[in-house]
Amino acid sequence: GSSVETLEFQAETRQLLRLVIHSIYSNKDIFLRELISNASDALDKLRLESLTDSDLAADTSDLHIALEVDPDARTLTVRDNGIGMSRDELVDLIGTIAKSGTAGLLEKIKESKDAAAAQSLIGQFGVGFYSAFMVADRVTLRTRRAGGEAGTRWESDGEGTYELQAVDGLPVGTSVTLHLKPADSEDGLADYLAEWKIRQIVKQYSDFIRWPIRMATERTDAEGATTRETDTLNSMKALWARPRSEVTEAEYHEFYQQISHDWLEPAATVHMRAEGTFEYEALLFIPAQAPFDLFSRETKRGVQLYVKRVFIMDDCEALMPNYLRFVKGVVDAHDLSLNVSREILQQDRQIRGVRRRLVKKVLGAIKEMQTKDAERYATLWSQFGRVLKEGLIEDADSTDALLELVSAASTHDPEGTTTLRAYVERMKDGQDAIYYLTGETRAMVENSPHMEAFAAKGYEVLILTDPVDEVWVEQVQAFDGHRLQSIAKGQVDLDEPADGDDQDAGAEKARREQDFAALLQWLTAALSEQVKQVRLSSRLTTSAACIVGDAHDMTPTLEKMYRAMGQ
Ligand code: ADP
Numbered sequence: 379g380s381s382v383e384t385l386e387f388q389a390e391t392r393q394l395l396r397l398v399i400h401s402i403y404s405n406k407d408i409f410l411r412e413l414i415s416n417a418s419d420a421l422d423k424l425r426l427e428s429l430t431d432s433d434l435a436a437d438t439s440d441l442h443i444a445l446e447v448d449p450d451a452r453t454l455t456v457r458d459n460g461i462g463m464s465r466d467e468l469v470d471l472i473g474t475i476a477k478s479g480t481a482g483l484l485e486k487i488k489e490s491k492d493a494a495a496a497q498s499l500i501g502q503f504g505v506g507f508y509s510a511f512m513v514a515d516r517v518t519l520r521t522r523r524a525g526g527e528a529g530t531r532w533e534s535d536g537e538g539t540y541e542l543q544a545v546d547g548l549p550v551g552t553s554v555t556l557h558l559k560p561a562d563s564e565d566g567l568a569d570y571l572a573e574w575k576i577r578q579i580v581k582q583y584s585d586f587i588r589w590p591i592r593m594a595t596e597r598t599d600a601e602g603a604t605t606r607e608t609d610t611l612n613s614m615k616a617l618w619a620r621p622r623s624e625v626t627e628a629e630y631h632e633f634y635q636q637i638s639h640d641w642l643e644p645a646a647t648v649h650m651r652a653e654g655t656f657e658y659e660a661l662l663f664i665p666a667q668a669p670f671d672l673f674s675r676e677t678k679r680g681v682q683l684y685v686k687r688v689f690i691m692d693d694c695e696a697l698m699p700n701y702l703r704f705v706k707g708v709v710d711a712h713d714l715s716l717n718v719s720r721e722i723l724q725q726d727r728q729i730r731g732v733r734r735r736l737v738k739k740v741l742g743a744i745k746e747m748q749t750k751d752a753e754r755y756a757t758l759w760s761q762f763g764r765v766l767k768e769g770l771i772e773d774a775d776s777t778d779a780l781l782e783l784v785s786a787a788s789t790h791d792p793e794g795t796t797t798l799r800a801y802v803e804r805m806k807d808g809q810d811a812i813y814y815l816t817g818e819t820r821a822m823v824e825n826s827p828h829m830e831a832f833a834a835k836g837y838e839v840l841i842l843t844d845p846v847d848e849v850w851v852e853q854v855q856a857f858d859g860h861r862l863q864s865i866a867k868g869q870v871d872l873d874e875p876a877d878g879d880d881q882d883a884g885a886e887k888a889r890r891e892q893d894f895a896a897l898l899q900w901l902t903a904a905l906s907e908q909v910k911q912v913r914l915s916s917r918l919t920t921s922a923a924c925i926v927g928d929a930h931d932m933t934p935t936l937e938k939m940y941r942a943m944g945q
């Protein structure tokens with residue numbers, strides 16, 4: 379063959395390699411994700427180039443990725459018949475880190491004392507190809523550019539230098555051969571020669587890659603006969619990447635089952651694509667039934683993040699607020715590094731924009747159900763209403779949208795529920811507030827002495843019995859310009875004297891207060907440990923007395939809630 383050249387890695391590359399090999403990654407499995415992702419990009423590029431350049435003599439009839447294991451040599455090879463690299467491209471792309479800002483970033487990584495900080499910094503650029511050195515002590519890459527004559531062999535142990543050699547007879551495309559380090563579970567090094575392990579990693583990270591990922595497998599049957607066949611390891615079915623009009627309900631359902639392990643059909647599906655400066659696709663589902671652990675502290679958010687069909691992480695909290703933790707699905711962002719970390723996502727302005735948009739879409743889908751199919755909406759609210767109301771506390775941007783969705787029991791209908799909108803439409807002339815009473819159960823609230831005057835006057839009162847109700851009514855304060863008023867707090871005067879009666883009513887009130895002054899004084903003194911004040915009220919019709927909170931006091935349920943939380 380031709381002569382072997384030895385070249386030095388660029389200084390920054392050497393530093394990065396050292397970081398990759400020693401320490402940063404606890405999850406070594408991701409090397410395969412990186413190599414498959416590169417192969418997939420190379421196949422995309424070849425297809426595109428063959429479409430735009432009719433002179434390019436390239437065979438695109440069977441674009442695919444092949445994984446090959448050689449147990450004797452202890453090698454794993456990732457091969458593609460994609461675009462390949464010329465010698466110069468190889469030196470540029472693999473031998474140097476062209477990305478701007480890399481040097482500065484490496485400085486910071488070196489200075490950062492703890493591993494977590496380093497990891498978070500490293501997530502700002504792709505480790506990509508170099509991750510091969512986490513699992514291999516030597517890597518051989520053979521490549522030939524489509525349309526190019528000669529092929530090139532590149533080899534390195536990832537220390538300071540790499541070898542280059544021109545080679546004849548290579549097919550178009552690239553193969554990366556990893557000379558694997560011995561398996562070492564303490565070091566997070568699995569047996570990457572094992573078929574099951576390879577299958578597992580492909581399934582987890584690369585299942586939706588659009589090109590087939592093939593592997594030769596051997597099966598030995600009961601009679602001891604071995605058969606060889608080639609398996610495709612990935613499903614390739616990234617539903618979210620297809621136009622909505624081309625996906626059937628059955629396919630959505632199947633996909634939902636696959637990611638949620640829920641056998642019921644989802645209650646609603648949101649499928650969207652965003653174009654422009656930050657491209658992404660999202661396919662989200664609202665389940666029909668709440669999971670049993672919806673209110674446990676460990677409940678994870680149900681949205682997975684992909685980058686160009688490569689799985690990055692589960693329960694991506696940066697993409698979905700806590701109160702929408704029941705939403706399941708996938709977001710595929712095109713312009714993120716495969717190594718992006720949770721910390722970086724949390725700080726990313728564009729990701730925050732994506733999250734806002736997704737929240738809007740999900741709440742919009744619920745709103746649509748409310749308008750179009752009241753019965754299904756009622757079921758949905760019974761499953762997720764309590765969680766959605768947490769949004770009234772967490773997410774000020776969505777208050778208006780959430781208030782439109784709130785459904786509550788009310789004195790208007792002994793069985794059913796009402797929306798705030800419907801309540802407002804029924805409000806009496808001159809009624810300026812939306813009245814509510816909180817309590818533990820509907821029956822307890824209905825039988826409360828506070829209700830009497832309101833029932834007598836025919837005012838509707840909302841019956842709020844979820845613990846979270848106590849909190850959001852305080853936070854929100856008003857709907858559509860109407861105050862939310864607890865009938866158990868402060869002075870709720872139903873007998874606002876009309877003009878003209880003013881003096882009479884005032885005189886009547888003064889007279890009654892005088893009549894009862896001695897009793898009130900005695901009661902206030904006798905109950906001084908229990909209440910702040912005893913006063914005459916016009917709010918009762920049949921009960922003799924009731925306990926009223928100060929306008930800014932906690933309600934009894936809220937007090938109980940805080941006490942239960944140990945505060
Ligand atoms: P990234 O994929 O983020 O660009 P990598 O380190 O994974 O970073 O790869 C560096 C570059 O090397 C790629 O951008 C690509 O141009 C080239 N490359 C890597 N693997 C292949 C491959 N299998 N075929 C063609 N080019 C490749």
Ligand code: MG
Pocket residue numbers: 412415416504506507
């Ligand atoms: Mg890459």
